[in-house]
Amino acid sequence: MLNDLEFDSKNFPTIIVNDGSVQTLTDAEAWAADNKAQIKKELANTGAVLFRGFPITDAMSYDDFFSAFGYENFTYKESLSNAVRINHTERVFTANEAPKNIEIYLHNEMAQTPFYPNIISLFCESAAEKGGETILCRSDLIYEKLHSKEPELTEKLEQDRGEIHYPHAFD
Numbered sequence: 640m641l642n643d644l645e646f647d648s649k650n651f652p653t654i655i656v657n658d659g660s661v662q663t664l665t666d667a668e669a670w671a672a673d674n675k676a677q678i679k680k681e682l683a684n685t686g687a688v689l690f691r692g693f694p695i696t697d698a699m700s701y702d703d704f705f706s707a708f709g710y711e712n713f714t715y716k717e718s719l720s721n722a723v724r725i726n727h728t729e730r731v732f733t734a735n736e737a738p739k740n741i742e743i744y745l746h747n748e749m750a751q752t753p754f755y756p757n758i759i760s761l762f763c764e765s766a767a768e769k770g771g772e773t774i775l776c777r778s779d780l781i782y783e784k785l786h787s788k789e790p791e792l793t794e795k796l797e798q799d800r801g802e803i804h805y806p807h808a809f810d
């Protein structure tokens with residue numbers, strides 16, 4: 640499954656599809672533990688890894704699978720965020736509790752918090768029948784392009800960073 644990894648930043652996200660050899664949660668935990676060094680190297684190069692077809696069905700099994708990579712836990716409480724989330728396990732909490740008709744626009748995850756994790760992991764337990772996509776983008780690359788075309792703007796944004804406010808769209 641990992642033979643195609645190129646460790647190249649042009650691949651975004653890296654997509655790893657279960658070839659059928661990982662059949663149980665125990666298999667998935669063992670596979671993650673055995674391959675974590677290679678996957679972390681790929682993540683460092685591409686910025687995102689998407690797993691498809693693994694036997695992960697709920698928050699508990701996702702916690703077990705993600706824990707196998709050995710990252711230190713960073714609880715939502717530690718971020719000092721005031722957004723409403725529901726913890727399902729010590730590591731797994733909801734992305735938001737907004738009504739379903741509210742669109743969550745592209746944003747830097749936890750950018751409004753004074754503390755934030757180095758790695759963010761997302762899991763979809765129940766896909767929406769319509770819409771519901773989670774958009775990923777390399778904001779560092781967007782910044783580089785913006786900075787090369789509009790350096791005055793990016794310098795102003797950096798100077799004004801303390802003035803950025805995040806309104807609650809669904810208060």
Ligand SMILES: [Fe+2]
Binds near residue numbers: 747
């Ligand atoms: Fe978010």
